[in-house]
Amino acid sequence: MLTLEEVETLLRLQTQAYDLLMWLADEANCDPEALSPETAAALREPESAGAWLKRRREGLPAELLPRELAGPFANLLSSFFSTSFHVRHLEFEGRLMESRVTLGASPGVGSGVGLEGCQVLALRHLAAAERLPIQEKEARTLVRRKSLHLASLLWTYAWELDRRAKQKTKGSVVHRIWRAIPREMRKPLTAARIWEAREQLLEAVREQYNAERP
Numbered sequence: 001m002l003t004l005e006e007v008e009t010l011l012r013l014q015t016q017a018y019d020l021l022m023w024l025a026d027e028a029n030c031d032p033e034a035l036s037p038e039t040a041a042a043l044r045e046p047e048s049a050g051a052w053l054k055r056r057r058e059g060l061p062a063e064l065l066p067r068e069l070a071g072p073f074a075n076l077l078s079s080f081f082s083t084s085f086h087v088r089h090l091e092f093e094g095r096l097m098e099s100r101v102t103l104g105a106s107p108g109v110g111s112g113v114g115l116e117g118c119q120v121l122a123l124r125h126l127a128a129a130e131r132l133p134i135q136e137k138e139a140r141t142l143v144r145r146k147s148l149h150l151a152s153l154l155w156t157y158a159w160e161l162d163r164r165a166k167q168k169t170k171g172s173v174v175h176r177i178w179r180a181i182p183r184e185m186r187k188p189l190t191a192a193r194i195w196e197a198r199e200q201l202l203e204a205v206r207e208q209y210n211a212e213r214p
Contacts, residue, residue, distance in 0.1 A: 001129035025101035035099040050074035072165035151197035
């Protein structure tokens with residue numbers, strides 16, 4: 001189960017990966033080859049993204065790169081193409097004229113799991129890790145509770161961030177989770193706030209767990 005320190009690391013890597021993608025998008029506005037079809041294809045896959053980052057490291061902003069490029073960082077960078085963005089290319093007479101990062105995951109990307117389904121999975125995983133196993137029906141009741149709505153979204157986002165870092169993304173539903181979090185809460189989204197949400201959820205799970213067992 002995630003620790004507070006791991007959540008802090010995930011948020012830092014996610015921010016760096018996002019900022020790097022936006023930097024590449026700006027570069028591509030001036031030079032479409034910066035995000036050519038070949039480069040975009042490499043960045044969509046975790047392994048090739050890690051290799052591309054290592055080859056290009058000297059030409060990328062140092063402040064946007066962690067010490068270790070392969071693994072979680074490359075996985076998070078590549079996951080943006082299955083959760084939130086795709087690169088649109090325009091060619092004319094065999095020449096690349098435009099490479100534009102566009103909001104919206106590539107068509108056909110997704111796991112079929114809805115937003116509430118992700119919340120239920122995240123809560124059940126958290127409860128099980130604390131040896132407070134709950135059934136799907138119980139978890140669904142809790143995530144639908146108005147007082148737990150924000151806490152559930154925040155924890156689910158962190159849980160899915162960890163899964164993205166491990167190449168287990170669920171696709172575009174992750175962007176729906178992010179958009180469901182109030183704008184004022186997203187920036188900056190802190191590990192402390194996510195941990196507070198985690199404790200709020202666990203308190204509700206304990207209450208339900210104890211109430212239903214003699």
